Amino acid sequence: MMSIREQAQAAVKAERQLAVTSTKVKDEALLAMAAALLAQEKEILTANAADMTQGKAKGMRQAMLDRLLLNHKRLEEMATGLRQVAGLADPVGNVVDGRTLPNGLTIVKERVPLGVIGIIYEARPNVTADAIGLCLKSGNAVILKGGSEAIASNTAIAQVLTKAAEAAGIPAGSIQFITSTEHSAVTELITLNGLVDCVIPRGGAGLIHAVVRGASVPVIETGLGLCHTYVDAGADYEMAAKIAINAKTQRPAVCNAMETLLVHQDAAADFLPALIKELQAKGVEVRGDAVTQKLGKGVVAATDQDWATEYDDLILSIKVVKDLDEALEHIARYSTKHSECIVTRNYEHARKFQQCVDAACVYVNASTRFTDGFQFGMGAEIGISTQKLHARGPMALPELTTFKYLISGDGQVRA
């Protein structure tokens, strides 16, 4: 078995070919990979059944078991995802800028793959197919390190896709799957400077923080979302309720769901009593400050810890604030800079909120649930960056590339 360093070296070598592999070959490979997933459904589902049995034996929570589960429909979705990536524009080779200097040198700034990307992820086996598809299309070699709970499923998917990709002309070695389930494998992968160009952790806060703290190769931090919605005085409260209910309950476990609702003091009495009832009817546990507690039955007292917690669950904390400035202060203090929203009718407040809030996505009068590569019309998503270097917000194919400057001259030297 290859060591992780050897796998990375093989990826580097493959990437030199993959970087100059044509779009046509890559797209045909993606379609072949989609077909292979379905053709080898039986092997993949058998492997997944083994993971499920293990997971149940270990007492894994139902929500986690559901993430782990594969079936025909989910394999179809993974195949559809690969086909969609085949249909997207290839960012590699795009000329993004350029100029001719007074001395006659021409400079062309051209998109090229990042190189070797490490993806470190948790229980969802679909990430294996998603990540392979997006990395290959953007000309990157990929090294996958999935969670131990899904090791059999991930191994099966990676094998099927690797075989199909190589048969379709993708350079051998472009897809590296780490079979070790030891944590030391992660530590090694994230310190392979000179071999790995970037790692992207996908999973919970614990995984992401461990990678950020332990990596010496560049990391793109993704998916930490403590998102707020602020309801201004005089807002359309019906609209505000619709947005708040959607942002909290449409899919509470994801990073763009709302965790804290901030309400202007002049809006609280009109807006909150009905909203709290509606949230509770939808199974949401409402926690709130003293004012909120007075406006709704069964509202638990929120502690300072609540303002700092990404529940990822049917729990919402509500705070009544004096004005927009207090809302901005609260957001600046607790936001993970993912997605923030104001519901207002006031032009100046809308403008100030968008100018002053430091986050990847700043909304006026819409649910934060839209922060997503597909929703944004980017055609794909490998994650949502919550850092500011390189990519911010939803990351699709162009975010998996860098560029190089091609300079052409006629013997120019520097004076």
Add this chain to the structure above:
Amino acid sequence: MMSIREQAQAAVKAERQLAVTSTKVKDEALLAMAAALLAQEKEILTANAADMTQGKAKGMRQAMLDRLLLNHKRLEEMATGLRQVAGLADPVGNVVDGRTLPNGLTIVKERVPLGVIGIIYEARPNVTADAIGLCLKSGNAVILKGGSEAIASNTAIAQVLTKAAEAAGIPAGSIQFITSTEHSAVTELITLNGLVDCVIPRGGAGLIHAVVRGASVPVIETGLGLCHTYVDAGADYEMAAKIAINAKTQRPAVCNAMETLLVHQDAAADFLPALIKELQAKGVEVRGDAVTQKLGKGVVAATDQDWATEYDDLILSIKVVKDLDEALEHIARYSTKHSECIVTRNYEHARKFQQCVDAACVYVNASTRFTDGFQFGMGAEIGISTQKLHARGPMALPELTTFKYLISGDGQVRA
């Protein structure tokens, strides 16, 4: 005295104001800062004299003492640099992309400052003024950690500039200068996740590697340059010699200077003998493989270590290769991905070299010494990135920004 964490917290607070400070205020501040540098020349030069005395007492090398030295001319240059930055376009607020989705949501992708940038640098006191100027213009708060050898000079420059900036309307706290000369100050600065958005080390390989290895905040790796020039068979050897001499000798201590010359075997006998003499006449120590040694007198045998060494000095290693592919292999193995050059008359070779070499800047028929923000027409430079995330090659003002998505709707929720 404030702790480094307190300084970073103050920078974060100031940055919220600085991010929305107008271009006019920033430009007027930069001009006032330039004037203050010259008005307080005496204090700054007195502080620098103290650093110089210390340096000499500690037996600092002449080249280092020269980097440390300030005089009227150098202060004039620093002031000119600040004035030039005032004249550059402000990247903050530029709309770089956008669209309207079928559901009516409009998305605007707008440039915003990175936030708080840490600059860690060595002996050159001019970096203090350069970094402050570029960070402020791009709306970023800056935390400076200079080398202990220049502590008096840097402290004086930072004080003069901070006072002038604040008097001109830059939010107090936007410029933070770390007075501690302990290495632990660096360790603390590069692990302040949540407060520091990015650190940029500027200096030698030791400093850069230490920051890359030790940082948990995002780093932009800069300035490691093991640059090659490959002379193809049938190239214009007069042009090739001019380019090689320029790339090696025009300023050997900088990162875009050539360290290794690769020569096609069919070019070696015609090209190398005269070139080696000319290099040696210019004081270059030539090291070479067996073929090169036969083609020139006084050529020291190159070891494997030579191919991996960034001399930053008047030393050049020369290797004769079988063909373009061997040159590409050598570059792939030893390059730091900074700047690489081919000298050729062959169109296919030129195209293949630019496609296959993985580096920030890939030249045909021009000196690698052009890799520089000013030479590239970017108007400024805070460093040359040799990593692939965020920025690659020369970094100017836009490279000190990120963006946010501003999404405006009319009550849209996700289905």
